[in-house]
Structures are given as structure tokens and as C-alpha cells.
Amino acid sequence: MNNNNMRRDIKTFALTMTGLGSIIGSGWLFGAWRAAEVAGPAALIAWILGTLIILFIGLTYAELGTMFPEAGGMVRYAQFSHGSLTGFISGWANWIAIVSVIPVEAEASAQYMSSWPFDWAKALYNGQDLSATGLLIAAVLVVVYFLFNYFTVKLFARVNTTITIFKFIIPGLTILGLLIAGFHSKNFTHYNGFMPHGWAGILTAIATSGIVFAFNGFQSPVNMAGEARNPQRSIPIAVIGSILMAGVIYILLQLAFIGAVKPDMLTHGWEHIQLNSPFADLALAWGLNWLALLLFADAFVSPSGTGMTYTATTARMIYGMERNGYFPKVFGFVNPKVGVPRAAMWLNLVVSFIFLFLFRGWGSLASVISVATLISYVTGPISVMVFRRYGDDIVNRPLKIKGMQIIAPIAFIMASLIYYWAQWPLTGKVTLIMVIGLPIYFFYQAKANWKGFGQDLKAGLWLVIYLIYMAFISCIGSSKFHGHNIIPYGWDFIIIIISALIFYFWGIRSGYLTKDLKNGYQPNQGEMDAGR
Template identity: 90%
Template sequence: MDNNNMRRDIKTFALTMTGLGSIIGSGWLFGAWRAAEVAGPAALIAWVLGTFIILFIGLTYAELGTMFPEAGGMVRYAHFSHGSLAGYISGWANWIAIVSVIPVEAEASAQYMSSWPFAWAHSLYNGTQLSAAGLLIAAILVIIYFILNYFTVQLFARVNTAITIFKFIIPGCTILGLVIAGFHSGNFTQYHGGFMPHGWAGILTAIATSGIVFAFNGFQSPINLAGEARNPQRSIPIAVIGSILMAGVIYVLLQLAFIGAVKPSMVSNGWDNIQLKSPFADLAMAWGLNWLALLLFADAFISPSGTGMTYTATTARMIYGMERNGYFPKVFGFVNPKVGVPRAAMWLNLVVSFIFLFLFRGWGSLASVISVATLISYVTGPISVMVFRRYSNEAVHRPFKIKGMQIIAPLAFIMASLIYYWAQWPLTGKVTLIMVIGLPIYFYYQAKSNWEGFSKDLKSGLWLIIYLLYMAFISWIGSSKFHGINIIPYGWDFVVIIISALIFYTWGVRSGYLTKDLEDGYQMKQSKTDVH
């Protein structure tokens, strides 16, 4: 590997804690509140379904991660299976979604501070966005994440593991404290529409936009750090599957505690009108649990900071991976030989993080965009894994094979497509536009390489371009329950999405080909190098 000086220092437990640490970030501090706003008590169903859906998608990436155990793996799979165009779109979507998490986590910490019992703290957040002082605190946190990742992988892994263990303790205390202090079973059925005030549409929209998909995005971290895993073939599947399941249990219990602990007066105007700045901390203070409020205020720094620190590490590896695909300048592919960290990539992500920080000044303003952008990269995983299954081990080294992938992969693609639709118009159209904005970078680097193989890559990646445009169009003409113009009524829109997804899945799998990286025996060389 030309300039890959990354060190394989991360063990299975640390890699699992990296995934769990990424998932249990600001999502647990705000996700239960946002889901309850959208779906009411039925937010419980949204978290269970969300866990199940992400697990299906994660299984496809668990197999891919063992096949290509390298840094920034999430942005490389479509490049290997379909060439440069599909690889670029998938990588761009994934990078945009993940790099923007860094400032979101910092904003979450600053926003939680606004409920502190000090007059100056109340000015940090006005209920919609952070003030200048709040942004300054968030900016300082982003710099701290950067510093902790700048010097060594081992420092990052040790600090992250310690933080993640702490993350288990605080949610556990929150669940027990709120359930014991004041659990109202009547909250689940008695107020404004009962258990499902907005029906199934509310549950499905909550999965897509209230922070559920956003929360589970962290399962990617073990995959993007696979190049630094000591035993990737064993560690990656355990880390991906284990982190999703453990986080799912925690989130369901947190949602249960939140709904039960809300005081009846807080839902007098309906679940969608609950006014909270720091949801769990506000509930703790309402019940006189000052000790819990103090823990939550402390965790408002620790949980988001752990996730922000992890994403600072993984986004640097993603830029590294995109440079190796040929989409970024070579300087971003250089790994410092002394510390094993791609420092130039980290500097780029730091700049982009500050741009997002000042463009989107509240936790909620970015969570939906991040979720939908990530879904665009998710749809390529189920297709890529089935493309690689057509090849022998001479072309693709496959040390780990999940049984039933022929069923799991199309189901994962359908589920990702449905969540994309549930995100509602016009958000789906806006995120598609963001994908288009990134294409000039792709064409610039294609021109520099004399468009070698472009026609083949265009033909192979055409399914993804048409899929994105088609999904945005269906979202526009879809059910009014998902903010469409109701040409396709509710219920039938699901049928259309499922049938369409199967057609695009088949097209996508058949469009894959033995790309140059694989044809040159890339993976065989990679696997031999990685063993030593």
C-alpha cells in the first residue's frame, strides 16, 4: 500500500466501543423528545423498527468491511463494484452526512448548557438556534475533538473506550431515576390521539427525521476504522452488529422512560407541542432529581464529545479513502508515519465542520439532512455486496460470509428506500440537490485523468443517478401524509416504493462489473499486506 502507514492497534472491544460510542451521542439526549413530538407514545415502535432496519443495512456492511478492511471503507465499496461515478456519489453523500455530525455534537453540548441554573447559560440558546456565545463554546469543543485525534490512534481508542463506558452509566441512571420518580402509564394512551396520535405516518416519519436514523449512523465507525483493526475479519462483524443491538435496547428504554416521565401538564397541547430545551435534564429538574440533572449536564459534554471525537477520526479516514479513489488531491491521502493519522484530511474536515457549525446553529436543523444524506450511501451497500458475490475469491477475498444475504440485501435496499421516502418532501429534494452540487468535483478529477473508463463508469452508475431523481419525484407526487401532492395516495405509495426499489436493486446489481481495482488483484494484495 503506497502511503498507508496506518497502524493496526484497535482490538475488538475497542472497535465495538467505537461503534457504540458513535451511536450513543447527542441522539440519546434529544432523540426521545423529537420522536415523541412526531409520533407520540408510538415513538417506541419507531425505535424498534429503526433498530431492525439499521441492523439489516448494517449486516451488508459487516460483510463488506471484512472484504475490504481499510480506512474509509464506507466511501470505497461502490467504487470497487460500480466504478467512479457511483462510488463518488455514494462517498460524497456519506462524507457530507458524517462530517456534519462533528459540529452537531458540539452544538448539542452547548444547547444542553442553556438549561443550567445560571442566568448567563440561558442566553446560549433561544429555543431555535445558538447565540454567539453558544457557537463559541461549540467551536472550542470541535477543536478539542480535533486535538484528541491529531496525535495517535491509541490515544483516541483509549479515551473513546473510557467515554463509552461512562455513556452506559448515565443513560442507565436516567432510565431508573425517571421511572422511579414519576412514571405515568396513562401517558401512553390518554392524551391527544392516544398511543398513535399521528398514525403510522407519524411513526415512519419519526424513523427518518426525528433523530433515529441519525442516532444509528454511528455503526459506520468500526467499518471506517477497519484499516486500524488488529483482527478485522473477527472484529468488524462483532463491532457492527453488537453496537447496533446494544444501542437499540438503550434507546427503546430511554424512550419508554421519557414518555412515562412527562408530566401531564406538559402534553396539555399535544405531544407535538412539548417545549423543552434539554429534554431529560428538564424532566429531571421537574421531578426534583437534581443529582440526575447534574449528571445529565455533565454527560451533555461527554456523550456528544465521545461521538464528535469518533467522527473526527472516521471522517479523516473517509477523506483518505476518497483520495485513494481519485476524488481528492493526493495530499489528503498522506498518513503521518510517526502517529499513523491522515493529518491533512483532518485539517480539511475541521474547516468544513466550522462551515456547518455557523450555517446550521441548532441540533435539530441538521439531524434530518444528515439522516437522508446517509441513506443515499446506504442504498449502495446491499447492491455492492451482491455484486461481489458474483466473483470468486481470486478477485475478492471474502473471509466472512453472512447466511441469507440473498434475502437480506434486497430487504435492506427496500427499507433504505422507504426511509428516504418517509423523510418527506421537500427534504428529499433538497438532499438530492446537495448530491448534485458535489458533481463538479468529480468531473474535474475525471478530466484530469483524461476520462479513462468514464463511459463504462457512467453506464454502471446510471442506475444510482436515475434512482435519486426518481425517488425525489415520487416524494413530490406521493401521499400528503409525507408532504407530497397526493397523486399517489397513502398506502399505494408504499407499494410503488417497494416495487420500484426491487427494480432498481436488480438494475444496480446487474450494473456492477469487475472494476480496475479488483481486476488488478487489489484485494488479494491488500489482504496479504493486512495480515502482516
């Protein structure tokens, strides 16, 4: 019996709904408010730019996903192109970012409950952190996400598709309700103008206000590629389709939010709007009680749908990390009856509880998640170009996106810029989190008697130096991004763009024919079954 027998039960529509369901989670409940706080009405530009940037990055992973239709694929590509060091750093960053989304979604539901018209509900959240009761509610929700994924892939797919359809309806009603009930066009120009904090505010909003965080969900179809019935067709449709559909929804939500804010809320400017449950609070302010009730219900549905999806995808990521050689074999075991890596799910449940009690509010984790994910994003554009150097006898290429020679470097530059826009010292803190994981890498290298370590170190040196360099530039960069202003605003962008291109070409040159590719990529049994 093959322990790696992932079942290919997910069709194109369900896979697209998985991506869209991951993107439309707690991000839509809080993202418009947080972006408006940082950028004012210009948050609209932030969402448009964010959608385009993530689309460029997503295109590189759409091609990678069809080459290697693996469960947990996002943590595997860098391993295939650059060996163990790059693979571990990329996989570790991605796993940390994605597994922490599970408790964040649960916290979002509990936080929205604090606006319920009950005294006990108001005590759930104090404006910064959840109370003990709020954390207990969030913990119960995390367990619910776990149970929906524990028994079968088909149950997850059916429940997620139903929830995602519901997610279309509620944001749509929110947009219509707020636009009709009270739309103040003056909100876009008064109160310090359309761009109260200039371009710096717009760019920071992309990085830290939930925009990158929201779009992280495009990874879900890639990570579940090993269970797609027709990955060559489904993955690109699911990735591109979910990003574009979600982008339109988020832009319209931001438009409705800015117009619906009452003038008396803006007395002290956009950065001082205090809302525990942003859209629900606005609905109540305009007397839209029916909409507020729907939003309170959706505060469970939307985050829960995303939480369930991430519970599924993080288990596949642990499965992928085990296949890379960084976790015990038990985490690579897939239950043959239900096609689910249950041991990996138990590990992620424990880690989710740790994050839940370390970070007790939605906002405290969203920016950290975004920056950590960007570290894994920078390897995708490089890996896809490394694989293009090889023939079809080494890498099967069912999908070859036109213009990738231009798309890939733009995606790498954009990811680098967002990393910088996240502001110092957050960039330094996230880089430190990456260092914390290295002892695990060195433990498994020592266990393997350092076999191939020299070559992998040489191939991964570009990424190690890149992370240190980016943290350093963030530290000495413009004061607009909380740096020490040694590099003035404007020049910092030029330096990062030039530096990113240098690291991009260095990264491509560092790729080599790893053992996984040299021996011929061996799909798991589920992949072979799909090809019959």
C-alpha cells in the first residue's frame, strides 16, 4: 500500500472555489478599514496595485503547479531548483505564514462578535486583544476547521464550495447596501485629500494592511494540486481566476467603505477611525440592521471557510516538507481510506493553538504573515526560470505562459519592494523568524552526514544574502518606511529595483540539476493514477 496516495477528487470549479474561498476570508471583513487607516481614500489604488502584483507572482506559480502537481507544492519548487537550503528557507517561511492564518481567521470571528448588542459580547475584545472568553471561542473554531478536514477530501471540497458561494452573496449585499444607504463622495477629497499620506501610505497599505495577507489564498489551489483531477487545466484557471475575482470584490468593498464612513468619524482623520467590526459597525450606523445581522453571520462563515481551507493546505505543506526531508516520516503518511495526511493535521493544530495564544488580535498577525509569505514568493519567479533551462526529458511542462521572461523579473522586483514597504523593524523581525527555523535544517543535514550540503549552500547563498541585505536596506532606508533615512525617499526604490535584478539573475545562475530532477521527477501514486 502506498502511503502517499493522495486522492484526486477535486475538480476545476471546486479548486477555483478553494482559491477564492481562501482569499475572501477575514481579509474582506477588516482589510478595507485597515487600508483606509493607512492610505485614506487612496486605499483604492493600493488594492488595484496589490491585485496586479499578486497576479504577476501567481502566474509564476501557476506554471510551477502544472509542472509538479504535488500536494504541498509551494514548499517543494525551490527544493527542486536549488536544493535543500533554499528549499528549507522558502518552505519554512511559507509554512509559518500559512499555518498562522488558521488562528487568525478564528480570532476574526471572535472579534466581530464583540459588536453584538450584548454585554458579554462586548467583553470579548478590548480594541487590541481578545479576552479569555474570546480566545476560547476562537480555539473552538480552530477545532471545527480541523474536524471538517479530518475525514475526507470530498467533504472539505463540498463544504468549502458551499461556503464560498455564500461569500459572494454577503460582500455583494454589503457593497450594494452601503452604496445605496449613504455614499459621501466628499470623503474621497476632504479630510486631508485623496492621498493624505502620499504614495508611502499606499505602498505601506499593500504590505501591512491586509492586502498581501488577503491574497495569500491563491496558494491553496497550488498546494492542493496533488488532489486536482486535471491539474494541467485546473491550476492556472483556479489561480488566475480566484485572484481576479477577489480583486474586483475587494476594490468594490473599499469603494463602498470609504463612501459609507460618516463625516463625524473623520474628525481626526482616517488614521483614527475606531471600528471593532468595520462593515457591521457602518451598517448599524446607517440603520441597516438586516445587513449587520448578515455580516455577523458571515463573520463566522467567511473566516471559517478560509480557516478550513488553510487547515487543509497546511497539512499538505507539512507533507511536502517531509518529502523534502525536514520532518519525521510520520508526517508524510497519508491515510489510505480518506486520502488525508492526518499526522500533519495534528501538528498544525498544535501550532495553531500556540499562535492563537501568542497573538490575540487579528491585526497583530496580518502584517507578519504577509512579510513571511513574501520570502517564499521571491523563490517562485526564479525557480520557474531555472526549470526553463531544462528540456522536457527532465521537466514536464504542460503549461508555458507567454512572456514569462518579463513576468518573472517583475514579480521578483515587486515582491522585494513589498518586503521593503512593510517597514522597519517588522522586516528585521520576520527575517529573525526565518533564522529560528535553521536549527531544524542543520539537524537533518547532520543526520544525512552533510551529504550534498556544500553544493546546496552554494546554490542557496543568494537567498541568505538577499534576506540579510533587504533587512539592512529597510533599516537604513527612508523614514517614510520607518528606516533611519540614510537612503532618502525615492532613491530607496531605485536601489531596491537594481539590487533585486542582481539577486534575480544570481538566483537563476545558482540553480542546478538537483537530485530530484536528475533522477527524474517521480510523482506519487495519485499523480500516476490521474494520468491513466
